Amino acid sequence: MKFKQLNKLALCVIGGALCASVEAKTSVWKVENGENLFYLGGTVHVLSESDYPLPCEFDAAYLLSEQLVFETDISSLSNPEFALKAAQLGTYPAGTSLNDKISSETLGQLTNYLESLGLPASGLMQLKPGMLMSVIVLTELQRRGVGQSAGVDLFFHTKAIKDQKPVKELEAADFQLELITNLGVGNEDAFVMYLIESMDLFRTEFDRLFSSWRGGDLETLIDASGFNQLRNEFPKVFDALIVDRNDSWLTQIESMAVTPEVEYVLVGALHMVGAEGLLAKLVNKGYTVTQLDGCAS
Numbered sequence: 392m393k394f395k396q397l398n399k400l401a402l403c404v405i406g407g408a409l410c411a412s413v414e415a416k417t418s419v420w421k422v423e424n425g426e427n428l429f430y431l432g433g434t435v436h437v438l439s440e441s442d443y444p445l446p447c448e449f450d451a452a453y454l455l456s457e458q459l460v461f462e463t464d465i466s467s468l469s470n471p472e473f474a475l476k477a478a479q480l481g482t483y484p485a486g487t488s489l490n491d492k493i494s495s496e497t498l499g500q501l502t503n504y505l506e507s508l509g510l511p512a513s514g515l516m517q518l519k520p521g522m523l524m525s526v527i528v529l530t531e532l533q534r535r536g537v538g539q540s541a542g543v544d545l546f547f548h549t550k551a552i553k554d555q556k557p558v559k560e561l562e563a564a565d566f567q568l569e570l571i572t573n574l575g576v577g578n579e580d581a582f583v584m585y586l587i588e589s590m591d592l593f594r595t596e597f598d599r600l601f602s603s604w605r606g607g608d609l610e611t612l613i614d615a616s617g618f619n620q621l622r623n624e625f626p627k628v629f630d631a632l633i634v635d636r637n638d639s640w641l642t643q644i645e646s647m648a649v650t651p652e653v654e655y656v657l658v659g660a661l662h663m664v665g666a667e668g669l670l671a672k673l674v675n676k677g678y679t680v681t682q683l684d685g686c687a688s
Contacts, residue, residue, distance in 0.1 A: 416448075416606060416607040416608075416682055416683070416684045417446035417448045417449065417605060417606060417607045417683065417684075418432060418433035418434075418446075418604055418605070418607045418660050418663065419431070419432045419433070419446075419448040419449055419451075419452050419607070419682070419683045420432075420663075420670060420680050420681060420682050420683065421452075421680070421681045421683060422648065422673055422678050422679070422680050422681075423678065423679040423680075423681075424648040424649070424677075424678055424679075427648055427649060427650065427651060428648075428653060429456075429644070429647050429648060429653060429654040429655070429656060430452035430455065430456055430653070430654070430655045430656065430683075431644075431656050431658075431663070431669065431670070431673075431680075432449060432452060432543070432655065432656065432657045432658075433604065433607075433658070433659065433660030433661075433662070433663045434542065434543035434544050434657050434658060434659055434660060435542055435543055435601070435604055435659075435660060436542040436543070436544055436545075436659065437529075437532055437537055437542045438537060438540050438541070438542050438543065438546075439535070439536045439537045439540060440536075440540050441536070442540065442601075442605075443540060445543065445546070446605060448683040448684070449543065449547075451683065452655050452683065453547060453550065453551075453655060455653060455655075456556075456653045456654060456655035457556065457557070457652045457653050457654070458556065458557045458558070458559065458652055458653075458654045458655070459547060459548070459551045459556055459557070459558045459559075459654070459655050459657065460558070460559050460560070460561060460644075460647070460654050460655065460656040460657065461544055461548060461558065461559075461560050461561070461657055461658070462544070462560065462561055462562060462567070462657075462658050462659065463560045463561070463562055463563065463564045463566075463567050464560045464563065464564050465544060465545055465548040465560075466548070466552075467564045468564060473564060473568070476565070476568065477522075477568055477572070480568060480569065480572040481518060481519055481521065481522030481525075481571075481572045482517045482518055482519065482522065483517055483518075483519060488516040488517055489515075489516045489517070489518065489519070489520070489523070489579060489583075490516050492579035492580065493579050493580040493583050494580055497580050497583050497584055500584070500587055501583055501587065504587050504590070505527075508527065508530050508531070508534070509530075510526070510527075510530060519572055519573075519574075519575070519576055520574055520575030520576065520579055520582045520583060520586065521570075521571045521572050521573060521574030521575055521576075522571070522572055523583075523586070524571075524574065524575075524586055525571065527586065527590060528590075528593075531590060531593060531594070535597060543657060544657055547655075547657060561639070561640045561643055561644075561656075561658070562636070562639065562640075570631060570632070574628060574631075574632075575628070578625075581624075581625075582625070582628075585620075585621075585624060585625065588620075589617050589620070589621075592615075592617045592620075593617075596614075596615040596616075599611060599615040600612070600615040600616055603615055604660050607682055609663060609664045609668075609670075612660060612661070612664055613664050613665060616661060618661060618664060618665065622665075633661065633662065633667055634667045636662070637662055637667055637668065637669055637672065640658065640662070640669065641669060641672050641673075644656060644669070644673075645676070648678065
């Protein structure tokens, strides 16, 4: 491919950012299978203006790739029909509410927490736990200035469309929507308590969480995200969100490893970590996995 012989500094300059250090690392990996290769990038779905420019390895992998692969069809997420479907699937039917699914103690803690965010608890009780989680996470992020700019996925999707690079997805947007809106259903009380506790961790670990993603520090990312807590306390949710999807994606990703085209696969950073993560699974299957540093190609 024409960019493979470019040196590290040239890649950084072309990518629109100078590397602070040629030894810096971030959440981008090169995966090789004999003569064929692809790039794997761990993403954050929402960012602030101060998060740009991204670490130059993200741009280097983009320049070296011929096709981009995302978790889902990003263009469909802004479709009004999708928003309507999210509203329908994410709320309880008339005559039912979250109040009916949780204890009075849990309701009290949830009400206090929502009020601390400036959110009206009474207006959110029709939401299923997964949709409520989405509202809470976005609110917490907005309080910290995150969400002002496109996340990594949308940034590169927009760039690929402009540059006329082919794009594809690993799963349908409707699948993701049903997955999120079904979280905690049937186990609302425990899930709501977990949600409140995890947001306490999020507030404490926010800076460490984002810096570990930016620096490709997977061990800190696991610790700061509460990854192990989710695995231990809600194994079914963990399997649905992480394990099952990783396994499904891996089958598709492996098919890319036998083609001469260079793909750039961009998925949430937590899909990289742990024994269940894509990186470990690829290594176990015999692939050579190298974390990029200094815009290495």
